[in-house]
Amino acid sequence: MSPHFVSRLLASTAAIAVALVVSGCATIPGAVPVPTSTATATPTDPxxxxxxxxxxxxxxxxxxxxxxxxxxxxxxxxxxxxxxxxFDTESTRIERRTVTPEWLVIVPARTGGMEGRSLCTIGGTPDSPVVEMASGSIDELPEEQIQRLIRGENEGTNP
Structure with missing residues (x-):
């Protein structure tokens, strides 16, 4: 046999071996076969x-x-x-209070070129709401005061 023929034969055999291993057709002693999916891809919605x-x-x-x-x-x-x-109703903040009326409602507002807010405590029902406190203000309302209102402390006074 010519050396050129042997070289081509080895290259072909190596290519076939690689193809068999990649395709999963070759087995290696002690190897656990890895399952492959036979499902076909389906197009997804755009x-x-x-x-x-x-x-x-x-x-x-x-x-x-x-x-x-x-x-x-x-x-x-x-x-x-x-x-x-x-009024910016999309940014309304509603908190459940630990006292009645049950809801603290803060509605951001813009008036006279300034930022403000409406602040209410509301309970009852939609047909018969009970508003205990209602105020409009351009003063900043600190989170600490909001938490006090949720707990029903110091209503109507500033910290």
């Missing part, structure tokens, strides 16, 4: 091109929705602001 809309189900707070609590507070405090007041 990514949506629009932003998903928020759920139509409003957040609830007891019998109230967040929108109802925000609107009750706005209605109770609108007269404390300039006529140009706008």
């Amino acid at each position: 990514a949506p091109t629009t932003t998903p809309t928020p759920s139509a189900v409003p957040l609830t707070f007891g019998d109230f929705t967040g929108d109802q609590l925000a609107q009750i507070c706005i209605d109770q405090t609108r007269s404390t602001f300039s006529p140009d007041v706008t």
